[in-house]
């Protein structure tokens with residue numbers, strides 16, 4: 077989807093379970109073990125109850141496009157030859173319907189639309205990092 | 214008494230008594246350093262107030278300001294500084310710095326506080342570019358991103374225009390808002406710039422057709438939906454209304470000032486409450502502001518609404534109650550925002566889009582001109598001007614200025 081020059085996520089203490097799961101082909105979403113609320117992006121505590129206790133719930137990986145943009149003006153050297161490309165925000169069907177910023181890998185940018193059903197695929201970008209992206213269903 | 218209701222003790226007790234600015238240029242066009250521009254804007258504002266630099270004992274600035282208060286105070290020969298404030302954020306803070314100046318002078322912690330912003334992008338490079346691997350030269354393999362950027366940059370979400378485009382698209386989906394609605398905001402701003410010789414886009418009129426033909430930046434945002442990048446500096450002088458009465462200049466009263474961040478809003482755009490996706494996040498600021506000033510949207514004669522992007526202006530209009538939620542599109546049809554006949558003339562000097570993008574402080578200056586009766590697109594008999602700083606960039610801020 078993007079060239080190797082694309083910036084790669086740093087695996088940090090807070091996000092290590094997310095990236096480890098992605099590497100193994102699972103999309104996981106942080107969940108408060110006190111009140112059950114899901115949260116994404118990962119954060120240090122639950123905004124609903126303040127608890128720092130959490131686990132990582134496995135998503136089925138299905139959802140719909142909540143919103144999107146098609147980028148035609150590149151602002152980074154890695155995407156100069158990739159434009160136009162679409163960035164989507166996917167609302168998952170499970171895991172508290174959290175919103176996940178990502179891409180749709182098999183869809184021309186001008187066919188992306190709000191409400192489009194998608195499912196997760198795993199895009200291995202380095203040995204350490206696999207990025208969950210989506211495809212049309 | 215809740216701080217957001219009842220009589221705000223500062224209502225009309227502080228005033229803007231001086232405004233100043235440099236010439237404005239397209240980014241990189243300034244022929245002086247950023248520090249020189251800051252000094253010039255402050256000197257002009259203080260002179261405009263009928264004060265001397267030795268009267269100034271406070272400075273109120275916002276994040277990203279590179280003209281350091283200690284250097285500025287020493288260079289300009291200000292008196293002993295008793296109050297210095299640095300607000301977080303960028304253009305979202307352009308009204309907050311005035312709020313903080315008002316708090317300082319009303320409390321007696323300072324007598325005269327100057328707010329300023331200076332930008333010289335030829336000297337320092339451009340604001341608003343992607344933080345990593347900025348520029349469009351071929352990037353190198355191996356750059357990494359941490360924190361919440363680890364979830365945005367690697368999927369190609371790399372600029373403010375792109376992030377705000379996501380919200381604009383959602384507003385279009387939920388409410389039927391169109392690109393033409395966004396364009397009507399650009400057209401109103403550009404028309405005002407044609408009457409303002411200081412505007413960078415003076416002599417560059419814009420039609421709705423021009424807006425629609427312009428290249429796409431990040432769908433649905435086209436070129437003229439995005440604020441320009443400029444060089445220049447602005448300054449605003451605040452003191453108490455009591456002190457202002459002794460000055461030669463005509464004070465403009467700070468009827469209300471408010472700032473804040475809605476519950477759940479913040480830097481992580483993805484976990485915010487759903488309703489904030491189609492809002493400027495300013496509904497709470499609007500509620501506080503109207504209560505503090507003791508007026509409502511129907512009392513606003515003219516408004517200066519910060520344009521980072523046109524869709525966010527439309528959401529600002531909704532948040533401040535000029536129309537119902539979701540009806541911003543139909544509201545802007547028919548020239549509502551256009552001077553002189555529209556019901557809500559906005560950005561009467563051209564705004565960030567067409568006058569100059571001084572991170573919003575130029576909008577405060579124009580609000581003052583409207584209530585002095587000196588705008589180049591003067592609203593007859595204007596009594597109240599709303600000024601709103603950067604939308605969808607919390608914590609943000611707003612002012613209601615009142616003719617004295």
Ligand SMILES: [Zn+2]
Nearest residue numbers: 108111122125
């Ligand atoms: Zn919880």
